[in-house]
Amino acid sequence: MPKIIYELSDGSTRTIEANAGDNVMQVAMSHDIAGILGRCGGFCNCGTCHVYVDAQWADQLPEPAFDEDALLSESAAERQPGSRLGCQVIVTEALDGITVTIPERQEFD
Amino acid sequence: MTAQAAIDVPVIPPLDPALFVDVDLYSQEIKADPSPWFLQWADKPPFYVMIHGRPNAVICRHEQVKWALSDHETISAIPQPGWGADYLDYFNGLPVLLEVDPPEHTRLRRLMQPAFTPRRVSQFQLGINQQVAALIETLAAKNEFDMMTEFAQPLVYRLLLGTVFEFPEKDWSIFTNLSHALELVATVPLGAPKPAAYMEAFNAGMKYCGDLIELRRREPKDDLISSIVAQHDEGGIITTEELFTTLIQLFAGGLGTVSGTLGLSMLRLCRHPDQLKLLQDDPSLLNSALEECLRIDSLGNFRHRHVARDCVVDGVPIYRGMLVHMSMGAANYDPDFYPEPNKFDIKRNPRDISTFGHGLHFCIGNAFARAVLRAGIGQLVQRFPNIRLADPSEKIIYGGMPTERMPLNIKLRVD
Numbered sequence: 120m121p122k123i124i125y126e127l128s129d130g131s132t133r134t135i136e137a138n139a140g141d142n143v144m145q146v147a148m149s150h151d152i153a154g155i156l157g158r159c160g161g162f163c164n165c166g167t168c169h170v171y172v173d174a175q176w177a178d179q180l181p182e183p184a185f186d187e188d189a190l191l192s193e194s195a196a197e198r199q200p201g202s203r204l205g206c207q208v209i210v211t212e213a214l215d216g217i218t219v220t221i222p223e224r225q226e227f228d
Numbered sequence: 229m230t231a232q233a234a235i236d237v238p239v240i241p242p243l244d245p246a247l248f249v250d251v252d253l254y255s256q257e258i259k260a261d262p263s264p265w266f267l268q269w270a271d272k273p274p275f276y277v278m279i280h281g282r283p284n285a286v287i288c289r290h291e292q293v294k295w296a297l298s299d300h301e302t303i304s305a306i307p308q309p310g311w312g313a314d315y316l317d318y319f320n321g322l323p324v325l326l327e328v329d330p331p332e333h334t335r336l337r338r339l340m341q342p343a344f345t346p347r348r349v350s351q352f353q354l355g356i357n358q359q360v361a362a363l364i365e366t367l368a369a370k371n372e373f374d375m376m377t378e379f380a381q382p383l384v385y386r387l388l389l390g391t392v393f394e395f396p397e398k399d400w401s402i403f404t405n406l407s408h409a410l411e412l413v414a415t416v417p418l419g420a421p422k423p424a425a426y427m428e429a430f431n432a433g434m435k436y437c438g439d440l441i442e443l444r445r446r447e448p449k450d451d452l453i454s455s456i457v458a459q460h461d462e463g464g465i466i467t468t469e470e471l472f473t474t475l476i477q478l479f480a481g482g483l484g485t486v487s488g489t490l491g492l493s494m495l496r497l498c499r500h501p502d503q504l505k506l507l508q509d510d511p512s513l514l515n516s517a518l519e520e521c522l523r524i525d526s527l528g529n530f531r532h533r534h535v536a537r538d539c540v541v542d543g544v545p546i547y548r549g550m551l552v553h554m555s556m557g558a559a560n561y562d563p564d565f566y567p568e569p570n571k572f573d574i575k576r577n578p579r580d581i582s583t584f585g586h587g588l589h590f591c592i593g594n595a596f597a598r599a600v601l602r603a604g605i606g607q608l609v610q611r612f613p614n615i616r617l618a619d620p621s622e623k624i625i626y627g628g629m630p631t632e633r634m635p636l637n638i639k640l641r642v643d
């Protein structure tokens with residue numbers, strides 16, 4: 120069971136045991152982790168599941184596909200090198216311990 | 229569309245009579261207050277209803293609604309002539325985003341997505357706030373006004389046609405006529421031609437778009453229309469029909485939904501003065517309050533789709549050729565997700581509501597709609613500490629599409 124470590128915008132950390140094949144948005148939503156909205160349900164259609172993947176893990180992920188890339192360029196929080204849409208990051212055993220930081224916002228208000 | 233010789237209307241096998249519910253999903257009673265039905269249905273398996281002589285399945289549980297909205301290979305968005313949805317052909321057969329599956333859906337959605345991302349919407353926010361403030365000042369001079377005809381509708385017309393599309397005011401009627409005409413579609417008998425007023429409005433819109441493409445090619449501007457034209461032109465020259473299709477779905481998708489939701493939210497708050505007061509005393513509750521308004525009063529009670537292959541949902545067989553009504557409204561009352569679903573609690577901050585759909589067709593305008601709600605409701609309740617229903621016993625009439633709860637008359641007092 121790969122672990123996902125979420126660093127929240129208030130500075131706290133949550134570690135969740137996920138199943139291989141789960142995605143980072145879905146696991147956050149089902150564990151009530153604040154700061155990820157996942158409005159479209161994981162279809163690369165809303166851009167409200169933005170996370171910053173720590174550099175050591177980011178390099179191991181496949182490159183973002185066209186729609187993910189387009190949404191990241193338009194996200195509410197600034198796009199950074201490790202920026203990904205959580206719903207497109209699928210955890211595997213090899214990613215055990217993947218650490219993601221939740222941005223301060225997913226939408227403007 | 230005319231029926232062709234080759235149309236394929238599957239024969240539906242006999243259905244268990246015990247699974248039929250005798251209810252008119254489009255009735256005024258359900259529009260006025262669907263909660264008694266939703267409370268009954270939200271933790272139950274699907275059931276059947278007869279609509280226009282054909283059996284439809286109705287899916288209500290949160291997880292099942294989400295599944296049905298996202299498994300397009302089983303539950304397809306593509307209308308099939310004769311399957312029982314002809315009366316819901318609002319767009320006269322145009323290839324709208326809502327009525328296509330991947331891969332076509334992916335292609336079309338990419339053309340529109342850039343217009344309504346969170347970042348784009350944030351650029352409209354200042355304009356939205358200013359329009360709301362200006363409108364509220366004209367209303368402040370009165371003691372009483374109608375939330376729908378004097379606030380929500382003019383506001384959303386202005387925002388979509390002015391702030392978003394940047395059309396000159398003299399041209400707005402082309403689109404406002406069209407949006408009224410859409411409601412006529414469901415009023416004609418099955419198989420009858422579209423009403424004349426509808427066709428007239430439709431053709432006027434088409435002509436306007438043809439002229440607009442010409443105009444933008446001659447005099448390009450830095451606006452949404454130019455960017456839509458440019459997105460299309462990358463993969464081949466945009467046709468009048470494509471621009472018209474894009475604009476009409478943005479307009480039709482945004483106008484009634486946003487104004488209706490403004491109305492439903494204000495009505496809900498006025499009917500719960502304790503919650504209204506809570507919000508007025510603590511404006512930081514605004515986002516949570518609006519999510520709760522969106523949850524408890526989904527503008528759309530149902531969305532429909534077409535069953536492309538047989539399946540069984542929670543023990544209930546659903547056959548190819550049937551229509552499915554998925555109830556976003558009922559999913560928002562699923563007690564597994566929202567304890568005490570009938571309780572309006574602005575501190576609930578509900579997650580994963582179904583009001584804007586789910587999955588592939590998830591509402592493209594949801595961030596824009598939320599921005600307008602924040603400005604509209606936020607400013608009204610702060611500017612008018614005494615805002616309330618002028619006559620709490622007045623009967624609210626609901627219009628809009630058959631599946632929608634569009635309030636038509638909400639008189640408010642603010643003195």
Ligand code: HEM
Nearest residue numbers: 325326481482485486489531583584585589591592593597
């Ligand atoms: C509170 C306001 C709104 C509500 C309740 C709402 C609701 C919905 C729902 C439930 C869907 C999914 C329908 C389905 O899956 O069959 C949807 C899709 C859509 N909405 Fe909205 N909407 C709102 C505002 C807007 C706005 C402001 C716009 C544009 C300006 C818009 C444009 C669209 C479009 C184009 C789609 C089709 C997306 C697709 O098929 O991929 N909506 N909306």
Ligand code: FES
Nearest residue numbers: 157159161166206
């Ligand atoms: S949940 Fe919508 S893009 Fe990830």
